Amino acid sequence: MKILLNNKTEEFDKDTMSVSEMLEIKKFSFRMRIVKINGLFIPKEKYDSAFIKDGDNVQMLYLMSGG
Amino acid sequence: MRLPDIQDHLRRYRVGIAGAGGLGSNCAAALARCGVGTLVISDFDRIEEGNLSRQYYFTDQVGMMKTTALKENLARINPEVFVIIYQKKLDPENIPVIFSGCDVIVEAFDKAEMKEMLIETVQTLMPGIPLVVGSGLAGWGMSNEIRCRKVDDTFYVCGDESSETTDEMPPMAPRVGMVASMQANVVIEILMEMN
Numbered sequence: 143m144k145i146l147l148n149n150k151t152e153e154f155d156k157d158t159m160s161v162s163e164m165l166e167i168k169k170f171s172f173r174m175r176i177v178k179i180n181g182l183f184i185p186k187e188k189y190d191s192a193f194i195k196d197g198d199n200v201q202m203l204y205l206m207s208g209g
Numbered sequence: 210m211r212l213p214d215i216q217d218h219l220r221r222y223r224v225g226i227a228g229a230g231g232l233g234s235n236c237a238a239a240l241a242r243c244g245v246g247t248l249v250i251s252d253f254d255r256i257e258e259g260n261l262s263r264q265y266y267f268t269d270q271v272g273m274m275k276t277t278a279l280k281e282n283l284a285r286i287n288p289e290v291f292v293i294i295y296q297k298k299l300d301p302e303n304i305p306v307i308f309s310g311c312d313v314i315v316e317a318f319d320k321a322e323m324k325e326m327l328i329e330t331v332q333t334l335m336p337g338i339p340l341v342v343g344s345g346l347a348g349w350g351m352s353n354e355i356r357c358r359k360v361d362d363t364f365y366v367c368g369d370e371s372s373e374t375t376d377e378m379p380p381m382a383p384r385v386g387m388v389a390s391m392q393a394n395v396v397i398e399i400l401m402e403m404n
Binding site (some may be wrong): 167168183205206207 | 228230231232317318319320321322324325327328329332333342343345346347356358360361362363364366368369370371372373374380385
């Protein structure tokens with residue numbers, strides 16, 4: 143499937159994957175982060191049950207302390 | 210549009226600022242100078258001497274509540290701005306109440322956990338309200354790493370998204386100010402498109 147990940151097209155060798163799987167494949171290991179799929183905020187309790195499919199717009203960002 | 214017309218437009222809006230530290234105090238000062246009508250600012254800390262390295266406070270304000278001192282400073286910048294302050298630790302229950310009626314909300318916390326809590330609360334309980342987040346401002350130099358990213362219509366992030374404050378990488382006035390100004394600039398951009 144092809145998805146838009148942080149505004150870049152990325153191809154994955156799967157038909158669908160959970161947010162947790164995507165984070166693992168992409169090695170997004172930093173724990174403090176925000177994930178949105180097609181504009182919908184995904185709480186971290188739902189990373190195993192929220193699925194990403196072909197054509198989705200996925201946004202991920204890290205939250206760094208400091209302010 | 211000339212500045213008086215811009216100020217007339219901005220006067221109609223209300224902006225929430227969650228936190229009155231480095232990001233919040235500097236962002237509030239910029240928004241007050243632009244003439245945003247109402248600022249709702251929440252913070253529960255007192256000013257410490259170390260804060261003066263980057264936050265919009267003065268030596269004779271050390272020991273004061275940040276919200277009280279900031280209200281005072283904003284009144285000296287632009288007395289026409291209506292400033293509402295809350296001395297509260299923000300949580301998922303009080304955020305929608307404190308910031309109800311705000312046209313835009315600025316995330317200006319220090320700790321990543323608090324940033325996450327605010328983002329989750331606003332994005333799930335206050336859908337449609339644009340949120341401008343700061344992430345990544347530690348240290349010095351690397352000016353061009355600081356950027357502003359529109360995630361979607363209700364979510365913007367300003368900062369380098371990678372530097373974290375530590376003892377060796379403290380938050381310092383120039384980069385903190387850059388991110389705070391960038392957040393204020395996004396707020397103005399959003400408000401100028403509203404009518």
